[in-house]
Amino acid sequence: MEASVKACGPHGERLLAPPLLTALQQTGSGLWRISRDATIRNSKPPCGGCTATSSSRRNADVVESFCAVELYLPDYLAHAVHRSRASRGEAWFYANWGYEESKHSLALGDWLLRSGMRTEEHMADLEGRLFEHPWQLPHDSHVAMIAYAMVQERATALNYRNLRRRAQECGGDPALEKLLMLLAVDEQAHHSFFLKYVQLYLEQDRQSTLEQLRRAMNAFSMPAIYALADGRQRVARIKELEIFNDELYYREVYLPVLESLGVQRSEMRNRLPIRKAAATGSA
Ligand SMILES: [Fe+2]
Ligand SMILES: [Fe+2]
Secondary structure, three states: OHHHHHHOHHHHHHHHHHHHHHHHHHOOOOOOHHHHOHHHHHOOOOOOHHHOOHHHHHHHHHHHHHHHHHOOHHHHHHHHHHHHOOOHHHHHHHHHHHHHHHHHHHHHHHHHHHOOOOOHHHHHHHHHHHOOOOOOOOOOOHHHHHHHHHHHHHHHHHHHHHHHHHHHHOOOOHHHHHHHHHHHHHHHHHHHHHHHHHHHHHHHOHHHHHHHHHHHHHOOOOOOHHHOOOHHHHHHHHHHOOOOOHHHHHHHHHHHHHHHHOOOHHHHOOOOOOOOOOOOOOO
């Protein structure tokens, strides 16, 4: 008991986090797919550390931003589990979702360290700053949050796909490319789950579900990044690299999602869907 009390707080967290994360990576067989992947584990990024080009440094900034957004997992999960406690299907999904998402920040953080783009101290400072400002739910409606998750997961997959392309353009980085590909697959799978969930709500009550869809999709922004002190600069960098922006959101998230749901644009009341779309990635 004494030890666990002393372990609480930022100092205790710094002592406990590294060995606990290592233990997590060693748990199970074949579960830690990303970190165990040989390409990721063995590959040396070609443009790491002090020899990095400006392009690869910009890409690393975005990797760090996406890692930061993924690091808000405890906040995402706490809200999601609380909301879904009465639904076995949803609660069990979130249990698995939380496991899969937990790998994302760890894998991105691993790459930042192994590539020499960031130091242990830098990452510890980043984590410390993140947890000063908990993430707040963007919507109070359960259906709106399901709809929000549906577009956010697809947008996150898009973020990882486009960052992968930027990495390829700056000379290639097998470890980062493989990592981003695996993350995008996870995010797309999460999107598919939430899409099916929204379809069920539409079948049950189309009009009220459409109302929540409008709330979630017409003023969409990705989670958490604006909570960071330098969130605006991070978003600007993501837009500058054309990884995610209003137009990409509209073309590659908004319209395809409506089509998959069988929802007409007129049912979204033709509001401008791109007004608040902003860049980032996670969960
Ligand atoms: Fe996800
Ligand atoms: Fe994620």
